[in-house]
Amino acid sequence: PKHAFIPGYEGAVRTVLVFLPDYLELSQLYQDEISPISVIRATYASSAKQPGHRDFLGSLMGLGIKRETIGDILVGKNSCDIVIMKEILPFLLSNFESAGQVKLSVSVIPYDEIIIPEQKYKLITDTVASLRLDSIVASGFSVSREKAASAIKAGFVSLQYQECNKADKTVTEGDIISVRGMGKIELLEIGNKSRKGRIFISIKRYF
Structure with missing residues (x-):
C-alpha cells in the first residue's frame, strides 16, 4: 500500500x-x-x-x-x-x-x-575490531566497551531510532545510534582493514 x-x-x-x-x-x-x-x-x-x-x-x-x-x-x-x-x-x-x-x-x-537548525558535529576516525554495536558506541562516545555494553543492556541505546539491547548487533554504514545521556552518532563510512585486521571507520558525533 x-x-x-x-x-x-x-x-x-x-x-x-x-x-x-x-x-x-x-x-x-x-x-x-x-x-x-x-x-x-x-x-x-x-x-x-x-x-x-x-x-x-x-x-x-x-x-x-x-x-x-x-x-x-x-x-x-x-x-x-x-x-x-x-x-x-x-x-x-x-x-x-x-x-x-x-x-x-x-x-x-x-x-x-519549519526552520531546521544546522546540526553541529565532530568527525571521528578510528579503527575497531568489529562492527558490533557495543564497539561502535565505545568508539563514537569515547567510552569503554564495557560501559557501552552496559548502556545497551539497560535499554539506553537506539539503533536506527529503535531501542536495541543486543551488544553484538552489526552496525552498517549510515546507521544512526542514539545513547540516552550521551547524544547521537552516525557511522559515516566503513573503510578497509588495517594490517592487524582492524576496521577503519569514520563517525559523526552530533552536538
Missing part, C-alpha cells in the same frame, strides 16, 4: 508512518485536513536566556503530554519549532506557556515554514 514517513524533511528523527488510500497523493499528506501532524512555533524574547531541547521537552512532559505525541524539537535562535500529533494541538495552544524560566508565545505554522 501507498505509505510515507512524515515529516519528510532531511534528518527527521521522530516520524509517523502514514498509509494513504489510492485517491490521495503523497504531496497531499501535509494538507491540514488530512495530515495527522501539526507544527507549532514557540517564540521568546531575544533578551531571554536561550532554552535548550531539554527545557522544551521537560515543559511538555510537565503538562502531562505523552512522549509519543511529540516529534522533533527543533531549537533555533529565539524560536523553537515542534512537530506534534494534531490531537494535542488545542491543548498546547492553551497551556504551553513556558520552557524553563522563559515565557513563550506559541502559534501554528505551515509545514513548509
Whole structure:
C-alpha cells in the first residue's frame, strides 16, 4: 500500500508512518485536513536566556503530554519549532506557556515554514575490531566497551531510532545510534582493514 514517513524533511528523527488510500497523493499528506501532524512555533524574547531541547521537552512532559505525541524539537535562535500529533494541538495552544524560566508565545505554522537548525558535529576516525554495536558506541562516545555494553543492556541505546539491547548487533554504514545521556552518532563510512585486521571507520558525533 501507498505509505510515507512524515515529516519528510532531511534528518527527521521522530516520524509517523502514514498509509494513504489510492485517491490521495503523497504531496497531499501535509494538507491540514488530512495530515495527522501539526507544527507549532514557540517564540521568546531575544533578551531571554536561550532554552535548550531539554527545557522544551521537560515543559511538555510537565503538562502531562505523552512522549509519543511529540516529534522533533527543533531549537533555533529565539524560536523553537515542534512537530506534534494534531490531537494535542488545542491543548498546547492553551497551556504551553513556558520552557524553563522563559515565557513563550506559541502559534501554528505551515509545514513548509519549519526552520531546521544546522546540526553541529565532530568527525571521528578510528579503527575497531568489529562492527558490533557495543564497539561502535565505545568508539563514537569515547567510552569503554564495557560501559557501552552496559548502556545497551539497560535499554539506553537506539539503533536506527529503535531501542536495541543486543551488544553484538552489526552496525552498517549510515546507521544512526542514539545513547540516552550521551547524544547521537552516525557511522559515516566503513573503510578497509588495517594490517592487524582492524576496521577503519569514520563517525559523526552530533552536538
